[in-house]
Amino acid sequence: MSFSSDVKKELCAIECESDCCQRAEAYGLLYFGRAFGKHDISLLTDYDFVAERYKAAIRFLIQKEPECVLSKSGKTTISVENGDDRMDLLNELGYTGSETSLRILTSNIEYECCFGAFIRGAFLSCGIVTDPKKEYHLEFDVAFKNKSRDFSEIFEDFPASPKQSDRNGVNIVYFKDSEQIENILTVMGAQVSVLEFINEKIFKDVRNHVNRKVNCDNANIRKTCQAAAQHREAIEKLIQSGRFDELSPELKELARLRLDNPEMTLSELGANLTHPLSRSGVNHRLKKIMEIADKTSK
Ligand SMILES: [Zn+2]
Known part of the structure; x- marks a missing residue:
């Protein structure tokens, strides 16, 4: 198991304390999945526990079970096959479905408590954190430029400012500073992983x-x-x-x-x-x- 998968496993075991945070996490999971729009809402993941969390997010939002497809590469693809269900999800999260580009709607991250839940959802869908034994690096692989720009702005009031770069057409929002990575892990609720991270840093x-x-x-x-x-x-x-x-x-x-x-x-x-x-x-x-x-x- 990699450090990244350990973090994700820990995050998936968190029980959401309130509806507002559960919605924020669900939003992060869906918004940063492989696709999020009226023609496709889906997630591609290496981990069963992340797939389960994604399904739970959809259940929470529209009380329906999404179709789950296992792809050939061993990764799990979960997609919402029914168009009406996709529209319901979009509407539930404040979109009409006719937007040309889906910007982040902060109405889904209503209270201060919801920020960490939203970041957690985003990380489960598109985040990677490198083993602190190797280097300090945490990133979110965001599909579109406007999404990564919106996402970076979310961190404005947070004690961590991400950098952005482009890797083979994927927009990366990333952190290199160890303290900032600790802050991100903490706000997402990865208490065990953050301790492991700090221990490794002290050892180093x-x-x-x-x-x-x-x-x-x-x-x-x-x-x-x-x-x-x-x-x-x-x-x-x-x-x-x-x-x-x-x-x-x-x-x-x-x-x-x-x-x-x-x-x-x-x-x-x-x-x-x-x-x-x-x-x-x-x-x-x-x-x-x-x-x-x-x-x-x-
Ligand atoms: Zn909340």
Whole structure:
């Protein structure tokens, strides 16, 4: 089972508390189905439980059982075969059937409580949410441009603003922000799924943090080694040219310590001197050694 199907399954188990919300969900289910108009009202779905919810929506609106056809691909197609039933459904939802384009009628999403129910219906019909293990993405595949535009406007007062794009002629209304996806899941009533989503996000954040820390440590080790190699080169040059003895006792001690301990950081070198020195003090002395070595080679 995918995360998307888990969410849909959870949503289909919700019992609608009031008629107004049941109507809003039914509207979302029908409006965003495969077709919604006087010539065709139908839904194509992968899931039996969504098919059942769609049938229940039609029953709720016109007290009739829709025809159910199982297509060859294994998907379920539910369609309202009778033209009079289709007209009844359209009329029930405030359409005359002669509209050239069926805009969203907010009269079917009457109260604040109905918003989530409407989004739930829409999601059951045309929504997909990607597993948060992979990426943060929730989308509604809307058949027509004007429908996707209307749908985006529905979110105006909601703390999530969708983006729109066109994929092979299908209008996509989508969300990429994890918090916005959490808000959508919450308002639809997917309480279990939203917790799963948040858990996965926390797990991902912690893992990223650890990875960043490890990468950072590796980078620091690399830097330490590179610097140590430069110091050793300079010190060996001084020894070979016979000028090592010209160094002051403090510089000599540090040079020997550096040669013997290439893995030590500057602070560690400083701590191991007879008279302990700060990191910047060590840095200063090493620079001096390298300057003297530099003059030697000229
Ligand atoms: Zn309501």
